[in-house]
Amino acid sequence: MKIKIRDYELTGRKKLAHGKGTRWCKRCGAFDGLICSYDLMLCRKCFREVAFSLGFRKYE
Ligand SMILES: [Zn+2]
16 A cells, blocks of 8 residues: 655645644545544544454444
């Protein structure tokens, strides 16, 4: 999976206090579908992939 760098220092992006662009997936850099609970900071996609290794069980 391609990882997009979102770090402010590396990209030179302007720091925003609110809104889109302030939080991103630690794993792939996606802005959409972020899961911030449990301090995960991962998107839904990555969460699904890492959830099992983190000890989360599927509850469908
Ligand atoms: Zn992701």
